[in-house]
Structure formats: C-alpha cells, structure tokens
Amino acid sequence: MIRDVVVSEVGPRDGLQSIRQVMPTAAKLRWIAALAAAGLPEIEVGSFVSLRLLPQMADAAEVVAASVKLPDVDILALAPNLKGAERAFAAGVHRVSMPVSASRLHSQSNINMTPELAVEQVAAVVALRDSLPPGHLPGRGRPGVEVGISTAFGCTLEGPVAEDWVIALAGMLAKAGADTINLSDTTGMGNPAQVRRLFRRLRSEVGVKAGGAHLHNTRGQGLANVVAALDVGVTTFDSSQGGIGGCPYAPGATGNIVTEDLVFLLEAMGLRTGIDIDKLIAARDRVREGVPGESMYGHVPDAGLPRGFVAATVKAAP
Amino acid sequence: MIRDVVVSEVGPRDGLQSIRQVMPTAAKLRWIAALAAAGLPEIEVGSFVSLRLLPQMADAAEVVAASVKLPDVDILALAPNLKGAERAFAAGVHRVSMPVSASRLHSQSNINMTPELAVEQVAAVVALRDSLPPGHLPGRGRPGVEVGISTAFGCTLEGPVAEDWVIALAGMLAKAGADTINLSDTTGMGNPAQVRRLFRRLRSEVGVKAGGAHLHNTRGQGLANVVAALDVGVTTFDSSQGGIGGCPYAPGATGNIVTEDLVFLLEAMGLRTGIDIDKLIAARDRVREGVPGESMYGHVPDAGLPRGFVAATVKAAP
Numbered sequence: 001m002i003r004d005v006v007v008s009e010v011g012p013r014d015g016l017q018s019i020r021q022v023m024p025t026a027a028k029l030r031w032i033a034a035l036a037a038a039g040l041p042e043i044e045v046g047s048f049v050s051l052r053l054l055p056q057m058a059d060a061a062e063v064v065a066a067s068v069k070l071p072d073v074d075i076l077a078l079a080p081n082l083k084g085a086e087r088a089f090a091a092g093v094h095r096v097s098m099p100v101s102a103s104r105l106h107s108q109s110n111i112n113m114t115p116e117l118a119v120e121q122v123a124a125v126v127a128l129r130d131s132l133p134p135g136h137l138p139g140r141g142r143p144g145v146e147v148g149i150s151t152a153f154g155c156t157l158e159g160p161v162a163e164d165w166v167i168a169l170a171g172m173l174a175k176a177g178a179d180t181i182n183l184s185d186t187t188g189m190g191n192p193a194q195v196r197r198l199f200r201r202l203r204s205e206v207g208v209k210a211g212g213a214h215l216h217n218t219r220g221q222g223l224a225n226v227v228a229a230l231d232v233g234v235t236t237f238d239s240s241q242g243g244i245g246g247c248p249y250a251p252g253a254t255g256n257i258v259t260e261d262l263v264f265l266l267e268a269m270g271l272r273t274g275i276d277i278d279k280l281i282a283a284r285d286r287v288r289e290g291v292p293g294e295s296m297y298g299h300v301p302d303a304g305l306p307r308g309f310v311a312a313t314v315k316a317a318p
Numbered sequence: 319m320i321r322d323v324v325v326s327e328v329g330p331r332d333g334l335q336s337i338r339q340v341m342p343t344a345a346k347l348r349w350i351a352a353l354a355a356a357g358l359p360e361i362e363v364g365s366f367v368s369l370r371l372l373p374q375m376a377d378a379a380e381v382v383a384a385s386v387k388l389p390d391v392d393i394l395a396l397a398p399n400l401k402g403a404e405r406a407f408a409a410g411v412h413r414v415s416m417p418v419s420a421s422r423l424h425s426q427s428n429i430n431m432t433p434e435l436a437v438e439q440v441a442a443v444v445a446l447r448d449s450l451p452p453g454h455l456p457g458r459g460r461p462g463v464e465v466g467i468s469t470a471f472g473c474t475l476e477g478p479v480a481e482d483w484v485i486a487l488a489g490m491l492a493k494a495g496a497d498t499i500n501l502s503d504t505t506g507m508g509n510p511a512q513v514r515r516l517f518r519r520l521r522s523e524v525g526v527k528a529g530g531a532h533l534h535n536t537r538g539q540g541l542a543n544v545v546a547a548l549d550v551g552v553t554t555f556d557s558s559q560g561g562i563g564g565c566p567y568a569p570g571a572t573g574n575i576v577t578e579d580l581v582f583l584l585e586a587m588g589l590r591t592g593i594d595i596d597k598l599i600a601a602r603d604r605v606r607e608g609v610p611g612e613s614m615y616g617h618v619p620d621a622g623l624p625r626g627f628v629a630a631t632v633k634a635a636p
C-alpha cells in the first residue's frame with residue numbers, strides 16, 4: 001500500500017478519555033478492528049495512566065494486547081512516564097506516545113511534572129526500550145518512542161507559548177533519544193502561518209525526527225492548519241473518528257479534527273491515505289454502539305461524498 | 319484603514335434567502351448596521367429576484383437604499399438578470415453581483431438560463447451600467463458589476479465540472495465586461511489543490527478581473543480552501559455571519575463559511591481585515607433578534623478568542 005499521508009487515528013485514546021462514558025473493552029476492540037479494516041495505518045488505542053485519573057483507560061493493556069494482532073496497522077498507546085511505558089511495552093505496544101507540554105502550567109496540571117522532568121522521563125523510557133531484547137516485538141524489533149509536544153501553539157492557561165522554547169524543547173527531546181517529535185495544538189489556538197513556521201523550524205532543529213501534527217478543531221481551524229502543515233512537508237496527522245475527544249485538563253480544549261473530514265480533504269487533494277472512506281464512515285456505528293448517545297461530529301458523514309467523487313486511493317488502486 | 323484581505327459578508331443575502339423565516343426589514347437594517355460598525359468592508363444585503371421565489375428578499379430595494387447611507391462600507395446586491403440589475407441600480411446599490419453557473423443543470427434550475435444566456439445578461443447589465451450618468455452614485459461614479467461563477471468546483475446535480483470550461487466561461491465574462499469574476503464553491507465540493515489550480519488559472523485568464531472566493535463549508539473544507547486561495551493571491555472572501563445560508567436550489571449545498579471563524583483565521587495569520595472581532599461576535603445578537611431560533615454556527619463564538627490573542631488589525635492600529 002503506497003500512502004502519501006499517514007492518518008493516525010487517536011479516537012480510542014484521545015476521544016474516549018475525554019468523555020464520561022466508558023466504552024466496554026469488547027466494543028473498543030470491535031471499533032479498533034473496524035478502523036483497521038478501513039485502512040487506518042496507525043491507531044492509538046489507549047493510555048497507560050493512573051486508573052484513578054482515567055477509568056476509561058483501565059483496560060489499556062488488554063486493548064493493546066488484542067489490537068497488536070490486527071494485520072497491517074501500527075498500534076500506539078500513550079504513556080506519560082516510565083511506569084506507563086513499562087506497562088505499554090509489557091502489553092506489546094508497537095509505539096508509545098509521550099506527551100511533553102511546552103507550557104509549564106499545562107505540564108504541571110496534565111502530567112504533574114515540569115517540561116524538563118518530562119524530558120528526563122522520555123530519556124528513561126528510551127533507555128528502557130533500548131534494554132528490551134531485539135526480538136521484543138516479533139517481526140518488528142523494539143517498540144518506538146514518540147513524543148508529542150503539547151500546547152505547542154498556545155495554552156489556555158498561559159496564553160501564547162514562545163516558539164523558541166518549543167523548538168528548544170524539541171531539540172532536548174531529540175537528544176533524549178525520542179524517535180519522532182510531533183507538535184500538538186492541544187488547545188486549538190494554532191493558525192496556518194504559525195503551523196508553517198513551527199514545523200519548518202522543527203525540521204531544521206531535529207531533521208528526520210520531525211514528526212506529525214496533532215491538531216484540534218476548537219476554533220474551526222483544524223483542516224486549515226492541515227493544509228498549512230502539508231505545505232511544509234508534514235505527512236502524518238492525528239485525528240479522531242467523529243471528532244470526539246480533546247484534552248480533559250485544558251479547559252475548553254475539546255475537539256480533535258474529524259478523521260472522516262480529514263481523509264476526505266486529503267483524498268480530494270489527490271493524496272493517498274490508503275483508507276476506504278465508506279468503510280471509515282461505517283465504523284461510526286461501532287462508536288454509537290460502544291458509547292450510546294455520545295456526540296459525534298463530521299461534515300462529510302452528514303453531507304455525503306460529492307457526486308462523482310473518486311478518492312485518490314481508489315484511483316491509484318491496481 | 320489598511321486591509322490585507324477583504325471579508326465580504328453575504329449573510330443578509332445568501333444567509334437569509336436560504337431560511338424559511340423572513341427577517342423584518344428593520345431587523346435587517348440593524349444587523350447590517352452592526353456589521354458595518356464592526357468594520358466589514360463589504361456587505362451583500364439582498365437579492366433582486368422574483369418575490370414569488372424568494373419572499374425573504376422582497377424588501378431588497380428598501381434595504382439597499384438604507385444601507386448605502388452607512389459610512390465606509392460597500393453595499394452589494396445579487397441580481398440574476400437585467401431586470402434585477404435595473405432594480406438594484408435604481409435602489410442605489412454600489413455593486414451588483416450576478417450568478418453565472420458553470421453547471422448547465424444548476425444554471426437551469428437556479429436562474430432558468432443556459433450559461434451562455436447568463437453571459438448575455440451580464441453584457442446587458444454592463445451596457446445598462448455604462449449608460450448610467452457618471453454621477454449616478456454620489457462620490458462613487460457608476461456601480462460595479464461583478465460575477466460569481468457558481469458550481470465552479472463541482473455540482474450536486476452534474477458532479478465534477480470541467481476546469482477548462484470554468485476558465486473559458488471566466489474569459490467570456492471578462493469579454494462581456496464584468497469588472498470582477500469570482501469563483502463559487504456553491505456545493506462545498508472544492509478541495510485546496512483544486513482551489514489553487516482554478517484561482518491560478520483564473521488569474522492567467524482574466525488578469526486583474528480575477529476576484530474572490532465564495533466558499534461553502536458543506537464538507538468542513540471551507541477554511542482549508544481559504545488557506546489554499548490565500549496561497550495563490552486571492553484577497554477577497556465571502557462568508558456569512560453564523561454560517562447561515564447556502565443555495566436553496568442545490569440540494570445539500572447549505573453552509574457558507576462562518577465570518578467569525580474566517581476573520582479569526584485571517585487575523586491570527588497576521589492578515590489585517592479591519593474588523594473588530596468582538597463587535598462582530600456581538601452582531602450575532604442582531605441575527606437572533608431578527609430570526610429567532612434560527613441555527614447559527616461558528617467555533618470561535620463558542621470557544622472564545624485564545625488567551626492573550628491580539629488581532630493583526632489591533633496590532634496595526636495607530
């Protein structure tokens with residue numbers, strides 16, 4: 001499967017952790033399987049955090065262990081610290097995603113650490129990963145460690161976040177051994193000019209470790225920011241089916257970009273995601289079954305595909 | 319007032335014509351005055367069409383006559399044909415906007431004419447305009463004639479619309495004497511790659527007559543398409559306060575982009591619109607009063623401005 005852009009589904013983690021209802025484990029697994037069957041190349045399926053903080057994620061180990069058996073999909077999980085990463089690796093996750101906040105106030109409230117201590121946790125997780133046997137994941141070697149710099153585009157608590165500091169933090173994370181460094185607009189404060197600037201600078205600072213964009217649609221700017229990121233060579237985008245989710249510790253910061261609308265954007269632009277849009281839209285039923293009555297968003301599911309629309313992935317199919 | 323981008327408010331026309339409720343004339347005038355006071359440089363205030371088709375627009379002449387007295391704002395009205403333009407000019411409109419559809423089926427159902435006949439109507443309106451006395455509009459000379467090519471990015475009835483034909487039609491309209499030729503994504507089928515291509519080609523074809531973008535958010539792509547249009551030098555964007563509106567003759571084609579979210583996008587990018595966002599958001603109350611209970615959209619009004627946000631227009635103020 002040739003893909004021009006990687007759409008990384010974060011709904012089962014970012015979406016489910018921000019709503020009150022707890023999706024039963026079996027329902028999660030049906031949803032994740034439906035997403036994988038629709039062609040999603042990456043799915044973040046859970047979060048290895050304190051059960052007290054996020055009961056929605058209590059089954060993370062079980063969900064990871066089952067999900068990694070699905071073919072042709074990378075399974076990610078969030079781990080805020082070494083303890084979480086230990087559990088994630090033990091469950092057989094393909095990659096852990098660690099949040100490191102650029103905003104000191106957000107860092108404190110989200111993971112109860114300074115950004116500098118969070119960088120040390122990343123270094124500890126990298127060391128742990130490197131200590132795993134080379135055959136830890138059959139056919140895949142050792143798991144990956146990626147970091148998302150949260151509040152990279154601004155913070156609901158602090159306001160603007162200095163771009164120089166975000167880039168310095170990215171440099172520190174690269175030195176700490178992170179494989180990939182993503183930038184997150186946790187609070188939906190980013191704009192396309194800023195997205196272009198920051199991702200250009202990220203690439204200059206950390207080279208091939210420069211990762212993808214985790215954008216929120218809080219102020220309706222999500223897909224506009226995707227276009228800007230594409231312009232400067234970003235090829236991985238996080239999104240959430242039905243747009244559920246957000247960050248429970250940043251007030252007003254709800255709203256991942258909607259996977260359905262993102263995939264339509266990319267495919268309409270001629271960029272192959274490898275995703276079957278019809279199957280993707282059908283997977284919304286798994287969310288409805290798992291968390292009945294929960295709000296779901298998305299313009300494309302409502303309006304339908306345009307008459308005569310042919311996705312780039314379909315055009316490219318042999 | 320130095321502006322980098324012109325935001326052209328079409329809510330009082332495109333918005334109000336697509337809902338069942340009729341906003342009373344006095345309420346329209348209060349809304350239009352509030353928009354002008356917020357710094358909107360252009361407002362399309364009505365449509366000179368058959369009363370039978372659009373009773374919401376029955377007071378167009380009265381609304382135009384009152385609106386043109388507002389300071390520092392260009393007042394536009396839609397006129398689908400010579401008869402409509404005659405009424406618009408008589409009411410003292412600053413510019414008429416004529417819809418010419420690239421899709422034959424849409425053209426027939428929207429204005430009951432072939433595209434070629436619509437071009438002839440434009441030529442007739444230009445001739446009428448040229449026959450007006452040079453002092454027709456005190457201090458402004460003769461009114462302008464602009465054309466919006468509808469369904470330029472696809473049609474709900476026909477499907478894809480050939481780009482070569484859209485550009486050929488633009489050439490015909492330039493020869494017919496239109497001052498400005500805009501492209502309209504009437505059906506919300508456009509994508510950023512297509513927006514870049516078509517606006518580049520429009521500029522090549524008609525030079526300085528190349529106009530702005532009228533984008534719909536039907537599939538959530540509206541602001542993404544704005545970013546693409548900005549990239550290729552487009553500097554005028556239509557939008558509707560609260561996102562009300564659409565095209566009543568193209569099924570499922572509702573949803574102008576939301577003025578509030580558009581202005582935030584532009585100002586956040588450092589582009590001066592001359593618009594006071596707080597006053598703009600306050601003007602939503604005039605819509606609520608005029609058409610009680612009508613759905614309004616917009617992420618920025620819901621989420622609020624980001625902490626510490628300073629608009630480009632404010633930064634640039636003396």
